Amino acid sequence: MANSKLMPVLPVAAYTSPEWFDLEQERIFSRTWAYAGFAEDVSEPGQYVSVQAGLNNIFIVMGRDRRLRAFHNICRHRGTQLLRAVGHTQSAIVCPYHDWTYDLEGALVSVPDRERQFPGVDLSDVALKPASVDLWRGMLWVHPDEGAGSIMEWFGDIEPRLGPHRVDELVEFPDTRTEHLVEANWKIVVENYIDGYHLAHLHSGTLAMYDHSRIASRFVGPHFAFWEPLVPEYAKRIEQNSPYPLVIPAEQAGAWVPMLFPGIGLAETESSWSVFHVTPLAPDRTRVVTRTRTANASIWAYMHQAVRSYGFWAGRIRGKFDGVGDSDDPMASGDFMAEDVYACEQQQRSLQSPYFEHGPSAVRGEAGVRRHQQLVQEWVAGDA
Ligand code: FES
Ligand SMILES: [Fe+2]
Missing domain, CATH: 3.90.380.10 (Naphthalene 1,2-dioxygenase Alpha Subunit; Chain A, domain 1)
Known part of the structure; x- marks a missing residue:
């Protein structure tokens, strides 16, 4: 094909290979703001929605103070995913594996058999890992990085x-x-x-x-x-x-x-x-x-x-x-x-x-x- 003609930029492998797919997950979808739903999906304390953002599963939950927070959906014990899809929790997030319990603000508040099994562990050291959340044009957005800043830096222009x-x-x-x-x-x-x-x-x-x-x-x-x-x-x-x-x-x-x-x-x-x-x-x-x-x-x-x-x-x-x-x-x-x-x-x-x-x-x-x-x-x- 003559060089003077405009040609597509990416090779065929970019559309077929697992290596490209993994790199895109890591370098694009894990590093950009991800759409997570409509604002009204999380509009009451305890309401939540989870979304995959590249390699990260993140959930947004409304706290008792009606503020939206986002956390990595990973139990701080052995990593089990805490919440699935969309729903309404009462006032706490309980891991299905060993019942570690977090409040809506991400703090670990109870661990079964704590005295015997985890002597010396300070619960405040094992809070959920925060991500970023923002609202823009009626939509919820998350970013895996807690320090992602305002969404307007990404969409303002x-x-x-x-x-x-x-x-x-x-x-x-x-x-x-x-x-x-x-x-x-x-x-x-x-x-x-x-x-x-x-x-x-x-x-x-x-x-x-x-x-x-x-x-x-x-x-x-x-x-x-x-x-x-x-x-x-x-x-x-x-x-x-x-x-x-x-x-x-x-x-x-x-x-x-x-x-x-x-x-x-x-x-x-x-x-x-x-x-x-x-x-x-x-x-x-x-x-x-x-x-x-x-x-x-x-x-x-x-x-x-x-x-x-x-x-x-x-x-x-x-x-x-x-x-x-x-x-x-x-x-x-x-x-x-x-x-x-x-x-x-x-x-x-x-x-x-x-x-x-x-x-x-x-x-x-x-x-x-x-x-x-x-x-x-x-x-x-x-x-x-
Ligand atoms: S993995 Fe969550 S409580 Fe054990
Ligand atoms: Fe079309």
């Missing part, structure tokens, strides 16, 4: 390029959570998210309401900012034609779809606000969890909006999706997420072939992909 949404005023209805297990490397999933070139092609039917010719995107530090407006026909009649109540003023309608390094996408549109949480599970396996906030409106407002927009969408959908639902073909599903998962998995499969080689990369539409690859390379090399 990208914040002005996010959508004008008042995230705290939006609500999550029950069961918005979706989970996809994608048989592809996490970077393929992230690269797909920031690839502007595929939008008009893979999603020619499903994302046709956006004007992909007017995309504005750029990296701000390690984070990718992305905005695109609605197509004029849709923008003109947005108040009637949005299937859900609007969450920003009609004149600002469009989509802000940033990818926060290393793998937290946001999808901030005129009618909803979603997170797209990418977790690497293995070199060729990635979990994507989404959750969505929408307008804090009555069910009647939702129904009214759906009915108002029905006529506008029915005609367009009928022409575009003939045969939708007739088969298991993801390309006929009418679901842009299914289209993305399909494309990512097909790409991963080809990486195993000895005939695979990277082709030239689009100057503009794939500039973000190359930049993300460069960032991964720098972090893995320890240069970031």
Whole structure:
């Protein structure tokens, strides 16, 4: 391939080898702020949530003083994980193995048979190890390092390029959570998210309401900012034609779809606000969890909006999706997420072939992909 052509930055092994996977876990996912859920997930004393941040499992718990604290989820005795997933403890955290008990502020408060078994051990020497926790735009974040500082040092520069949404005023209805297990490397999933070139092609039917010719995107530090407006026909009649109540003023309608390094996408549109949480599970396996906030409106407002927009969408959908639902073909599903998962998995499969080689990369539409690859390379090399 001629040198004058733009080529991808990372080798194939970066997407297939356990060595790359381990280095990324250690040098990227253990050294960056990790998304841990929505603010309301931990809003009462004793409520907790745990999250994997690279090599570290960390839990956030609200103390009796209503302050959020984060701790490494490791019992100080023999290391058993203390808490799993999401829940509500009474007033103490009890290790399941030998019942060592910690208070909500991380202090070890009781050890069974202490006098006989642990003479001379000072409980205050064996408190839980703290991590960092912060709230940003309605989301909980943790960092394994207790001294990580303010989250604004990490996200402050990208914040002005996010959508004008008042995230705290939006609500999550029950069961918005979706989970996809994608048989592809996490970077393929992230690269797909920031690839502007595929939008008009893979999603020619499903994302046709956006004007992909007017995309504005750029990296701000390690984070990718992305905005695109609605197509004029849709923008003109947005108040009637949005299937859900609007969450920003009609004149600002469009989509802000940033990818926060290393793998937290946001999808901030005129009618909803979603997170797209990418977790690497293995070199060729990635979990994507989404959750969505929408307008804090009555069910009647939702129904009214759906009915108002029905006529506008029915005609367009009928022409575009003939045969939708007739088969298991993801390309006929009418679901842009299914289209993305399909494309990512097909790409991963080809990486195993000895005939695979990277082709030239689009100057503009794939500039973000190359930049993300460069960032991964720098972090893995320890240069970031
Ligand atoms: S490992 Fe937790 S009490 Fe023993
Ligand atoms: Fe896509």
